[in-house]
Amino acid sequence: xxxxxxxxxxxxxxxxxxxxxxxxxxxxxxxxxxxxxxxxxxxxxxxxxxxxxxxxxxxxxxxxxxxxxxxxxxxxxxxxxxxxxxxxxxxxxxxxxxxxxxxxxxxxxxxxxxxxxxxxxxxxxxxxxxxxxxxxxxxxxxxxxxxxxxxxxxxxxxxxxxxxxxxxxxxxxxxxxxxxxxxxxxxxxxxxxxxxxxxxxxxxxxxxxxxxxxxxxxxxxxxxxxxxxxxxxxxxxxxxxxxxxxxxxxxxxxxxxxxxxxxxxxxxxxxxxxxxxxxxxxxxxxxxxxxxxxxxxxxxxxxxxxxxxxxxxxxxxxxxxxxxxxxxxxxxxxxxxxxxxxxxxxxxxxxxxxxxxxxxxxxxxxxxxxxxxxxxxxxxxxxxxxxxxxxxxxxxxxxxxxxxxxxxxxxxxxxxxxxxxxxxxxxxxxxxxxxxxxxxxxxxxxxxxxxxxxxxxxxxxxxxxxxxxxxxxxxxxxxxxxxxxxxxxxxxxxxxxxxxxxxxxxxxxxxxxxxxxxxxxxxxxxxxxxxxx
Numbered sequence: 001x002x003x004x005x006x007x008x009x010x011x012x013x014x015x016x017x018x019x020x021x022x023x024x025x026x027x028x029x030x031x032x033x034x035x036x037x038x039x040x041x042x043x044x045x046x047x048x049x050x051x052x053x054x055x056x057x058x059x060x061x062x063x064x065x066x067x068x069x070x071x072x073x074x075x076x077x078x079x080x081x082x083x084x085x086x087x088x089x090x091x092x093x094x095x096x097x098x099x100x101x102x103x104x105x106x107x108x109x110x111x112x113x114x115x116x117x118x119x120x121x122x123x124x125x126x127x128x129x130x131x132x133x134x135x136x137x138x139x140x141x142x143x144x145x146x147x148x149x150x151x152x153x154x155x156x157x158x159x160x161x162x163x164x165x166x167x168x169x170x171x172x173x174x175x176x177x178x179x180x181x182x183x184x185x186x187x188x189x190x191x192x193x194x195x196x197x198x199x200x201x202x203x204x205x206x207x208x209x210x211x212x213x214x215x216x217x218x219x220x221x222x223x224x225x226x227x228x229x230x231x232x233x234x235x236x237x238x239x240x241x242x243x244x245x246x247x248x249x250x251x252x253x254x255x256x257x258x259x260x261x262x263x264x265x266x267x268x269x270x271x272x273x274x275x276x277x278x279x280x281x282x283x284x285x286x287x288x289x290x291x292x293x294x295x296x297x298x299x300x301x302x303x304x305x306x307x308x309x310x311x312x313x314x315x316x317x318x319x320x321x322x323x324x325x326x327x328x329x330x331x332x333x334x335x336x337x338x339x340x341x342x343x344x345x346x347x348x349x350x351x352x353x354x355x356x357x358x359x360x361x362x363x364x365x366x367x368x369x370x371x372x373x374x375x376x377x378x379x380x381x382x383x384x385x386x387x388x389x390x391x392x393x394x395x396x397x398x399x400x401x402x403x404x405x406x407x408x409x410x411x412x413x414x415x416x417x418x419x420x421x422x423x424x425x426x427x428x429x430x431x432x433x434x435x436x437x438x439x440x441x442x443x444x445x446x447x448x449x450x451x452x453x454x455x456x457x458x459x460x461x462x463x464x465x466x467x468x469x470x471x472x473x474x475x476x477x478x479x480x481x482x483x484x485x486x487x488x489x490x491x492x493x494x495x496x497x498x499x500x501x502x503x504x505x506x507x508x509x510x511x512x513x514x515x516x517x518x519x520x521x522x523x524x525x526x527x528x529x530x531x532x533x
Contacts, residue, residue: 006199007199007200007201007202007425008036008156008199008200008201008202009201009202009203009422009425010034010035010036010156010201010202010203011028011033011034011035011203011204011205011417012024012028012033012034012035012036012203012204012205012206012207012413012417013035013036013038013187013188013201013203013205013206013207014035014036014037014038014206014207014209015038015163015188015206015207015208015209015210015229015230016037016038016039016047016207016208016209016210016211016230016381016383017037017038017039017041017044017047017209018047018048018049018050018140018209018211018381018382018402019047019049019136019139019140019143019381019399019402019403019406020209020380020381020382020402020403020405020406021037021207021209021380021381021406022037022140022143022144022147023094023098023143023380023402023403023406023407024207024209024380024406024409024410025037025147025150025155026098026102026143026146026147027406027407027410027411028410028413028414029147029150029154029155031410031414032154033154033413033414033417034154034155034156035150035154035155035156036155036156036157036158036201036203037155037156037157037158038158038161038163038188038190038201039157039158039159039160039161040160040161040162040163040193040225040229040492041159041160041225042159042160044144044157044159045137045140045141045144046223046225047140047211047223047225048136048211048212048214048222048223048226048382049136049139049140049399049402050136050137050140050223051136051137051221051222051223051264052135052136052139052399053133053134053135053136053264053266053268053334053335054118054120054128054130054133054135054266054267054268054395054396055118055120055128055129055130055131055135055268055396056095056099056128056129056130056135056139056396056399056400057091057127057128057396057397057399057400058091058092058095058115058117058127058128058129058400059087059088059091059092059127059400060092060095060096063117063125063127064088064091064092064127065125066124066125067084067087067088067127068081068084068085068088069124070122070123070124070394071084071087071388071389071390071394071397072084072390073122073296074122074296074297074392074393074394074395075389075390075391075392075393075394075519076390076391076392076518076519077390078390078391078392078518078519079387079388079389079390080386080387080388080390082368082387083368083386083387083388084388086368086386086404086405086408087388087397087400087401087404090404090407090408091400091403091404093407094400094403094404094406094407095129095400095403098143098403099139099142099403102146103139103142103143103145103146104142104146105131105138105139105142105143106131106138106142107129107130107131107135107138108129108130108131108132115129116129116130117129118130118268118271118272119271120267120268120270120271120294120395120396121267121270121271121291121293121294121295121296121297121300121395122291122294122295122296122297122394122395123271123394123395123396128268128395128396130268132330132331132332132333132334133266133268133269133331133332133333133334133335134333134334135399136399139399158190158201160192160193160194161190161191161192161193162190162191162193162229162492162495162496163188163189163190163191163210163229163230163233164188164189164190164191164198164233164431164490164495165188165189165233165236165237166185166187166188166206166233166234166236166237166377167185167186167187167188167189167200167202167423167428168183168184168185168186168237168238168374169181169184169186169423169428170183170238171237172186172428172429173427173428173429174426174427174428174429175427178427182375183237183238183373183374183375184374184375184376184377185206185237185374185375185376185377186202186203186206186376186422186423186428187200187201187202187203187206187422187423188200188201188206188233189201189431191490191492191495193491193492196433196489196490198430198431198433198490200425200428200430200431202422202423202425202428203422204376204417204420204421204422205376205377205378205413205417205420206376206377206378207370207378207379207380207409208230208233208234208364208372208377208378208379208380208383208384209230209379209380209381209383209402209406210228210229210230210231210381210383211223211225211226211230211381211382211383212226212228212359212360212382212383213226213227213228213231213247213360213500213503213507214226214357214358214359214360215227215261215451215500216228216357216450216451216454216500216503216504216507217247217356217357217451217454217455217459218451218452218454218455218456219253219262219354219355219356219357219455220261220262220356220357220358221250221253221261221262221263221264221356221357221358222261222357222358224261225496226382227496227499227500227503228499228500228502228503229495229496229499230364230379230383231244231363231364231383231499231502231503231506232498232499232500232502232503233499234364234372234374234377234379234383235502235506236502237374237377238373238374239364239365239372239373239374239377239379240364240365240372240373241362241363241364241365241385241506242362242363242365242385243361243362243363243385243387243390243391243510244360244362244363244503244506244507244509244510245362245507245510245511245513245514245521246360246361246362246389246390246391246392246518246519246520246521247357247359247360247361247362247458247507247520247521248297248298248358248359248360248361248389248392248393248520249297249298249301249355249356249357249358249459249460249520250264250267250297250301250355250356250357250358250359251267251276251297251300251301251303251304251353251355252264252265252267252269252270252276252300252318252351252353252355253265253353253354253355253356254338254339254342254351254352254353255314255315255352255353255354256342257314262354262356263338264358265318265335265351265353266332266335267297267395267396268332269318269320269332269335270293270294270318271294272320272323272331273320273322273323274293274318274319274320275293275318275319275320275322276292276293276300276304276316276317276318276319276353277316277317277318277319277350278307278311278313278316278317279311279313279315279316279317281317284303284307285300285303287303288300288302288303288306289303296392296394297358297392297393297395297520298392298519298520298522301355301460301520302460302461302522304316304353304354304355305355305460305461308354314354315352315353315354316352316353316354317350317351317352317353318350318351318353319350319351320332320346320350320351321346321347321348321349321350325347325348328346328347329347332346335351339351355460357454357455357459359382359389359393359398360382361385361389361390361391361392361393361519361520362385362510363379363382363383363384363385364379364383364384364385365384365385366378366379366380366384366385366386366405368386368408369408369409369411369412370384370405370406370408370409370412371409371412372384376420378409378412378413380402380405380406380409381398381401381402381405381406382398382402384405386401386405388401389401390519391518391519391520391521392519392520393520433489433490434485434486434487434488434489434490435487435489436484436487436488436489437488437489438484438488438489438491438494440491440493443493443494443497444493446477446480446481446497447493447496447497447500449473449477450474450477450497450500450501450504453470453473453474453477453504454470454504454507456470457469457470457473457508458470458504458507458508458511460522461522461524462511462521462522462523462524463523463524463525464512464523464525467508467511467512468512470508471505471508471509471512474501474504474505474508477501478501478502478505481497481498481501485498511523
């Protein structure tokens with residue numbers, strides 16, 4: 001890790017440090033390219049990848065059978081078949097190469113040393129490899145451990161640097177003639193949280209791997225940094241955004257009043273036999289879907305919400321206590337320990353759960369090579385929309401999607417990077433720092449208002465009236481923020497608030513354009529399209 005107040009030049013700039021960004025870095029560094037990884041976090045492990053519990057699809061041998069059909073069924077047949085084909089073509093290859101051979105991620109194995117597989121909702125078979133109930137932390141840690149060998153040997157890591165904006169000639173060139181150049185990304189402005197300076201990091205290629213948008217909702221499972229920074233920057237630069245209305249809500253997160261980030265109760269727990277009950281102990285999922293607890297996530301989330309509304313309850317229960325006590329503790333050690341800290345022994349008692357915002361199926365449009373609509377800009381992971389998930393994501397596909405598109409993007413960069421040159425820094429504007437102090441209490445209050453608005457008006461069930469009211473509130477909020485952002489003293493919270501408001505607008509506007517309920521998008525005016533028995 002380095003601290004710098006000087007402009008940087010690298011072959012490839014990667015903004016984000018989850019599984020997609022780190023996999024990209026490995027493939028690019030192996031090609032002897034210089035790479036900068038940027039993270040706004042204090043801990044480089046902090047990402048949505050780190051918090052992933054369930055596992056990652058390993059489509060090897062017969063484990064790939066019917067995968068394309070499962071993905072299509074979960075998405076209500078809205079997934080891009082070409083993207084599914086890419087996932088099945090390269091999925092086993094990248095896991096073998098990166099996680100098993102290089103990073104040596106420690107997945108669960110049986111007594112004979114063979115990988116163990118589990119099943120999650122909407123999967124026809126067990127095809128998911130995992131590490132207890134902390135698969136993400138194992139993957140994230142092992143990838144960083146492998147990458148450490150490249151520090152100072154082509155790899156630069158910029159810790160606690162917040163990306164402000166992507167640099168384009170039309171927006172940031174010093175000459176009017178720069179507007180005539182093709183739309184392209186030349187790097188990014190980066191704000192150092194430690195010395196309050198802004199630098200230009202110029203690159204031949206830029207990869208956005210900034211993750212999702214879950215934390216713009218009041219209740220969510222994501223890292224607090226998942227506020228849509230990459231989405232907002234790409235949109236401001238002119239990138240094509242799609243499917244932003246499709247926000248997947250996870251059905252089962254630990255219920256604690258007044259907490260925004262909710263602890264995820266992995267879908268694997270239902271895959272292993274967990275039963276959803278109401279607070280009176282009655283199972284009810286059979287009313288909504290033939291697969292009961294293993295129905296697609298959108299169905300389970302809406303079923304729980306409907307049951308809560310019908311009965312006036314604050315939460316439902318997820319019960320795995322009928323399984324063997326020692327097995328539960330061994331299979332779900334993280335969930336067991338967390339719940340025990342909250343006074344719940346899951347070997348004896350059910351877990352109080354509610355739905356929460358979990359995964360964005362939309363994002364920056366990319367093709368099979370991870371290329372966005374802007375030249376020299378790639379997007380991988382949750383910030384990108386490959387079309388794989390369509391209107392609803394199949395469980396445990398996202399980590400593999402991030403790795404596969406990291407691979408295809410890296411291969412495309414390898415083939416095309418010699419066509420690019422780094423744009424001269426002196427032909428681009430320097431960032432002008434503001435000097436007006438910012439009341440962080442007001443920033444915090446605005447963020448709270450934003451999250452409340454998203455949850456109440458753009459949540460699991462949406463209506464035209466609520467969307468219109470939510471948009472009116474966002475206009476007022478955005479107007480206030482724009483008044484002081486330009487001249488304000490920068491800080492990460494203010495940057496995040498600006499981005500979160502822009503992304504919230506994208507979700508609301510996409511929701512208002514869509515007149516049809518589909519997958520995880522539910523419009524009350526069109527409920528007939530939802531598959532509930």
